Amino acid sequence: MALITGAAQGQGAAEARRFAAEGARVVVTDVLADGAAAVAADLGDAAVACPLDVTDPDQWAEAVAAGLDAFGRLDVLINNAGVGPTPRVIEETTLEDHRRTLAINLDGVFFGIRAVIDAMKAEPVRAAGGGSIVNVSSIDGIVGVPGMSSYAASKFGVTGLTRTAALELGRFGIRVNSIHPGVIASPMVAEAPAAIRARLDRLMAAQPIPRMGTPEEVANLALFLASTESSYCTGAQFVIDGGHLAGPPREGLWTDGD
Numbered sequence: 001m002a003l004i005t006g007a008a009q010g011q012g013a014a015e016a017r018r019f020a021a022e023g024a025r026v027v028v029t030d031v032l033a034d035g036a037a038a039v040a041a042d043l044g045d046a047a048v049a050c051p052l053d054v055t056d057p058d059q060w061a062e063a064v065a066a067g068l069d070a071f072g073r074l075d076v077l078i079n080n081a082g083v084g085p086t087p088r089v090i091e092e093t094t095l096e097d098h099r100r101t102l103a104i105n106l107d108g109v110f111f112g113i114r115a116v117i118d119a120m121k122a123e124p125v126r127a128a129g130g131g132s133i134v135n136v137s138s139i140d141g142i143v144g145v146p147g148m149s150s151y152a153a154s155k156f157g158v159t160g161l162t163r164t165a166a167l168e169l170g171r172f173g174i175r176v177n178s179i180h181p182g183v184i185a186s187p188m189v190a191e192a193p194a195a196i197r198a199r200l201d202r203l204m205a206a207q208p209i210p211r212m213g214t215p216e217e218v219a220n221l222a223l224f225l226a227s228t229e230s231s232y233c234t235g236a237q238f239v240i241d242g243g244h245l246a247g248p249p250r251e252g253l254w255t256d257g258d
């Protein structure tokens with residue numbers, strides 16, 4: 001069984017659908033309870049929905065219990081829930097915004113890892129290849145980005161948590177990896193102000209793969225990391241960004257541009 005956070009829409013919903021299509025049982029969770037219920041209803045017997053605000057450890061305990069109750073075991077956790085705050089330079093970022101970003105994007109991942117460890121230590125999970133935790137960071141968890149200090153701090157934090165958890169949990173057969181998406185065409189981006197979307201479009205045009213990624217493409221990577229296809233991967237960062245971080249665009253610098 002896979003428990004996915006922030007799965008009412010965007011990448012989390014795409015992961016729920018992809019995992020169910022592969023035969024997995026899915027616990028679809030989100031702070032948007034109705035949205036999570038709608039995604040789970042589409043998946044029929046393969047899924048149950050559970051409201052989960054990732055900042056609340058008590059709700060984590062309830063969601064894990066609901067999943068175990070429904071499906072008997074917990075093999076995979078996708079820590080996907082996250083928020084992108086309004087871009088502001090550091091001196092204009094409010095403490096409230098900063099703390100909210102860290103509470104959801106970083107504390108939420110910490111609480112999630114803690115909540116599933118016991119269930120993932122169980123013998124049937126181990127016998128089937130061991131548990132897998134996939135934490136969704138960002139390319140902003142690898143390089144800094146002006147105007148997004150709290151977001152970048154939260155996503156760099158996810159990278160550190162991922163590596164540490166991998167070191168601590170390897171002995172229980174639990175693998176822990178992070179995903180680092182570039183710009184993905186989910187509601188988080190679609191609902192951004194028009195001026196920001198226009199800047200993102202210009203950025204995308206300069207990438208080796210000159211477009212935004214799709215939630216389904218990220219779901220494919222999450223599926224690989226969730227499955228035993230990735231049995232030798234742990235404590236690692238998986239970038240999925242259309243080549244965005246490969247290097248700055250310098251076409252024609254050392255060649256004639258042909």
Ligand SMILES: NC(=O)c1ccc[n+]([C@@H]2O[C@H](COP(=O)([O-])OP(=O)(O)OC[C@H]3O[C@@H](n4cnc5c(N)ncnc54)[C@H](O)[C@@H]3O)[C@@H](O)[C@H]2O)c1
Nearest residue numbers: 006010011031053054080081082138181183184186187188
């Ligand atoms: N879209 C991008 O360009 C992009 C790039 C890099 C990383 N990411 C990361 O990918 C993840 C998924 O984002 P997305 O693109 O699908 O965005 P999205 O906004 O479409 O989906 C995020 C989901 O998280 C949920 N959520 C927010 N706060 C929550 C909370 N406290 N508890 C539980 N759920 C909560 C939302 O309700 C929503 O369903 C996030 O962690 C995001 O930071 C997104």
